[in-house]
Amino acid sequence: MLRVSATTTSTDIDLQAINGDADSAALGIEYGAQLMKFAESVATRDVQSLRDSRQRLLETAGPAVLVDAAGVAANFQRMVRIADSIGIPVDDMSSELGRQIRADLSLEEFASAQNTLEPSGA
């Protein structure tokens, strides 16, 4: 979705932001580094890191951005749990864009990849 959004808006981005690279997150995305760090802190549940990244995002981008960011992060904390608890496979494994993204981000190393790659044995 990030790649599609960037393409739609003709924006140069670096997908390594997804893997936690702050410089990549800052490329083409306003408050990208701060948003990435905040999302990371929510997902890792590191109390001190969350406190620091929340304050940094609030000071840099303001309360409306912080609240929206919290909503999205909280939403995706549940999305992964739905996908893995139900064992749903990726909808389309045939697209070149998807294949490239999975390779760039090394997604096939994740345990839940078996729900797509070996669905009957998962």
Add this chain to the structure above:
Amino acid sequence: MTEFAYQDAEFDIRADIKDAHRAFWDKLAKAGSWWTGEQRIAIAQQSRKALECTFCVSRKNALSPYTFAGNHDFDSTLPDIAVDAVHRIITDQTRITRKYVQDNVAKGLSKEAYVELVGVVVAVFSIDEFHRALGLELEPLPKPQAGDISRYRPARLSDDIGFVPTVPVDGAVGAEEDLWSDGRSANVVRALTLVPDAMRDWRALGAAQYLSFEAMQNFVKDDARAINRMQIELIAGRVSSINQCFY
């Protein structure tokens, strides 16, 4: 006292987020399709307890979560098998397998009850995570309401994806007509449809915390949001990556 007043927040919380949280709390307290209101609240309680469970921490570090014996730390009115499912969904979801879900059926946790349990766990967890993200106290759980379970099961189901039956892409008809339109869907949208109300709860909460189905078609910026789509997807991607989400 009004639920989700967010009085301890130092900044405004969008009204649609408050409304979505209140609406889910109201449904949480009532009997569902396969669990009573009391049981649904007990599931919600365990979703919070799981984060403090020392057995879950030890099992998470075990090479296999299915050969590691022990007990979760907390008493519950729920069957042990349901408590274990809640804890796994919160703390070790990437290692849930088809065999685990199937074995649970033989032990008394039907796939229908499992799907409703998943729906309750993830909704409560997500609302709680919103509070934690903003440094706010968690909302007290509602008091359970009396009522009978409906035992509702969609007429059209398919076994083509995942560990449980789901409404097929062309199955949004009759009582399920509202689930999606145009005969198009995605696996994540279908995931909870064995219990259609669980999917409806998922959709309503997602529309406030993330984007509505309609707004997802806009890859630039939704006017109702302070962040654009790239910013939204950066957050979504980073959270998903840390959770090792292949989907």
